[in-house]
Amino acid sequence: MAVEIFTALMEEAQREGCISGVKLAPTVPVITHLLFADDCILLAKAKEEELYQSILILNRYTDASGQKINLEKSGIVFGQQVPIQTRVNIEEIMGMQTWEIPWVTGTLGKIEEQSANVDAAYSRSTAEGATAIVIRDNFGRLLTEESMRIRAHSSLAAEAEAMRRALILATNLNMEQILIESDNLPLVQAVKSKTYIGEVESIIRDIFLLAESLSNCGFTWVPREGNKVADGVAKCSLAGQLEEN
Structure with a gap:
């Protein structure tokens, strides 16, 4: 039941324009999150207003389910075009570290930052x-x-x-x-x-x-x-x- 509430909150936030999500193709629905057993991936733009909306939804999910987000096991993956200072600000807001994933950037072995x-x-x-x-x-x-x-x-x-x-x-x-x-x-x-x-x-x-x-x-x-x-x-x-x- 709590997972269904979380999904409903994410979909509502996307309809109201609070969270952008991503589209893999023009004719497919927007994806705001993916659930895998006890894991969850949130998809949003690197904007503070979307971050605070995500935090609000996560807090409501915690209140409803009694499950708390483990920040030590959580991380953030950024697109290549996100400025460094924006990344730092988001890390501070979310209380998480950036995860370096070579297959996302396509730069394995290349120094980017x-x-x-x-x-x-x-x-x-x-x-x-x-x-x-x-x-x-x-x-x-x-x-x-x-x-x-x-x-x-x-x-x-x-x-x-x-x-x-x-x-x-x-x-x-x-x-x-x-x-x-x-x-x-x-x-x-x-x-x-x-x-x-x-x-x-x-x-x-x-x-x-x-x-x-x-x-x-x-x-x-x-x-x-x-x-x-x-x-x-x-x-x-x-x-x-x-x-x-």
Whole structure:
């Protein structure tokens, strides 16, 4: 009975234009979801309003059936044309990670998207800092890294410079798609919301200009434990334990 309610809710949402679904051919019905035993696939456009409608329906299904969605075993598959920042926003809304499925993109063995972990270390006593950028492909393989000693007036300035340096590196390497990952939440929030932080306004302006020059660029926050490599490289560089590259 609960499954029938779920199907009815999805069909109603599609009729009212709240969820688009997909059509495999012009003359066939729209498909909004597929059910396989205990699994379900939802089909929708990468729009926030459709996501919130899907969440509403899933919550109503949970209330009716007592079954809760296991987010750890759930994931999202995007079309190739969905921008990186849109993907990041959807992941945050849904609380799920992206699943990389080569047969969907048709790019097995081809690098489509890179992620750049950025971090910085800072010494207030010397007004010096060090930036670190670690770029990987979508399979997690290391592509390149960069570390650099800099002059900085604050830790935030050093973090912002690391983000700026990552975009310069991506531009120089002709990377078409790049996701910048930083553990500095205020900085990420400012960049994603297109706002400025006074002490690093000039750097953020550069970040906006560089991001606009790339065909597909996004920004996301990662916890410190997810940024350990870049953090370690920055600290070693500041301590003089690494050669700049």
